[in-house]
Amino acid sequence: MENVATDENWKTCFSQLAPGLVLFARRWTRSAADAEDVVQEAFVKFWRRNHDIANRGLLYATVRSIALDFLRRDSRRARRESTAMADVDKAVEPAFDIEDDSQRALVAAIDRLPAEQREVLTLKIWNELTFAEIASALGISQNTAASRYRYALAALKKNFPST
Amino acid sequence: MNENDFTELENQLRKLRPAQPSAELITRVERGLAEEGSTSTAGVLPRERRFHFNWLSLGLGLAAAAALVMLALIRLHQPAKKAPTVASKSPLPAISTTSNAQFVPAGLTQVVYHTRDEGVHFPTNSQQPMRRVRSHTRETLQWRNPQTGASLRISYPSEQVSLVPVNGQ
Numbered sequence: 050m051e052n053v054a055t056d057e058n059w060k061t062c063f064s065q066l067a068p069g070l071v072l073f074a075r076r077w078t079r080s081a082a083d084a085e086d087v088v089q090e091a092f093v094k095f096w097r098r099n100h101d102i103a104n105r106g107l108l109y110a111t112v113r114s115i116a117l118d119f120l121r122r123d124s125r126r127a128r129r130e131s132t133a134m135a136d137v138d139k140a141v142e143p144a145f146d147i148e149d150d151s152q153r154a155l156v157a158a159i160d161r162l163p164a165e166q167r168e169v170l171t172l173k174i175w176n177e178l179t180f181a182e183i184a185s186a187l188g189i190s191q192n193t194a195a196s197r198y199r200y201a202l203a204a205l206k207k208n209f210p211s212t
Numbered sequence: 213m214n215e216n217d218f219t220e221l222e223n224q225l226r227k228l229r230p231a232q233p234s235a236e237l238i239t240r241v242e243r244g245l246a247e248e249g250s251t252s253t254a255g256v257l258p259r260e261r262r263f264h265f266n267w268l269s270l271g272l273g274l275a276a277a278a279a280l281v282m283l284a285l286i287r288l289h290q291p292a293k294k295a296p297t298v299a300s301k302s303p304l305p306a307i308s309t310t311s312n313a314q315f316v317p318a319g320l321t322q323v324v325y326h327t328r329d330e331g332v333h334f335p336t337n338s339q340q341p342m343r344r345v346r347s348h349t350r351e352t353l354q355w356r357n358p359q360t361g362a363s364l365r366i367s368y369p370s371e372q373v374s375l376v377p378v379n380g381q
Contacts, residue, residue, distance in 0.1 A: 063241060068230040071237075085237050093244035144231045152228055159225075174225045202218040209221070 062102050063092060069176035070112055072144050076168055077116035081144060084116075091115045105178060106185025113186060158208045166201035173198050315364060318356035324349045332378055342375040 067088065074084035074091075091112040095102075102108055147153050159167060172178045172186060183194040326348040332341045352367040 059241075059245065060238065063238060067233045067237060071233045072230040081231070081233070085233050085240075088233070089237060089240050089244060092241055096245060146229045146231055155224060155228065170225070174222065175228075175230050199218075202221055205225075206218065206221055 059092075059096050059100075066102070066108075066176070069171075070109075072175055073109060073168075073171050074112055074116050075144050076164065076171070077113075077120050083119065084144075087116045087119050088112060090119075105176075106182040109172060109176070109178065109182070109186035110188070155205070155209055158205050161208065162201050162204055166197045166204065169194055169197040170201045314357050314359055315355040315362075316358065317354070318363065319352075319354040321352045321354075322349050323352075333375075335375060341378045343378050345374045345376060347372045347374065 070088045074087040078084045172183045180191045180194045184191045330344040355364040
């Protein structure tokens with residue numbers, strides 16, 4: 050990931066980051082297509098200003114900001130905004146390539162996590178961000194990011210005792 | 213097993229692979245980067261607005277720079293015009309003209325603060341080798357008015373090159 054952070058070739062950067070970015074964006078969107086729209090817009094905007102991804106916290110903050118704008122733009126969604134997060138939590142299928150029942154159960158356990166914990170887990174595990182970068186992306190303190198991550202792991206371990 | 217040891221769980225989580233985005237996503241990003249002013253996804257962040265902002269910033273920056281340059285030019289020209297006026301209007305020269313004659317030399321100091329031996333040379337029209345020594349000095353001249361006790365001091369740096377004959381043995 051460090052090599053990617055300093056790579057100035059946007060295709061190399063994007064190819065490696067895109068799955069994690071789309072997974073992150075799906076927190077606010079109801080479909081993979083919408084998530085890809087958000088990621089496209091965010092990456093284009095980010096790359097034009099930065100030309101590298103050394104500041105990954107800003108990249109994910111951009112995705113988050115555009116995803117929230119995307120959510121608010123649609124009037125139909127705006128009407129539901131008060132309950133949108135709950136709807137999204139239920140509606141969005143975890144966007145993983147599941148190989149067996151064990152993974153299916155793990156994904157189901159992830160799906161049951163509070164949204165804020167799942168958000169930090171997504172950034173930490175599948176996007177390999179540091180707590181400092183997560184804090185920057187989400188506008189929270191590093192301690193809060195670390196706490197949410199540990200709460201998420203503890204909850205998963207409780208619901209998924211085999212690990 | 214330690215309840216707070218999440219290593220195994222983290223390894224399990226890392227084995228989960230996020231679904232790959234569609235193949236056309238990278239093409240859409242490429243198009244988005246190539247096209248200026250396009251709003252590829254329903255215009256969440258219109259690029260025109262961003263460029264307008266950049267041009268505005270550039271314009272303001274250039275205007276500020278131009279103002280600074282003009283200010284600097286005005287300041288550069290002012291002392292040249294005003295210097296004689298100030299000198300003639302200042303009451304101090306009037307006093308000094310009457311008392312100038314009463315200033316008497318009070319001292320001369322010459323401080324050599326750096327000397328460099330530049331080696332042996334054969335100066336033009338000289339058969340004898342000479343050693344060239346370059347000295348950096350600061351000379352201070354001082355005048356004093358015995359009646360008023362006022363003093364005037366001028367100090368300036370100087371450079372001196374000396375040729376010292378070399379005695380061969």
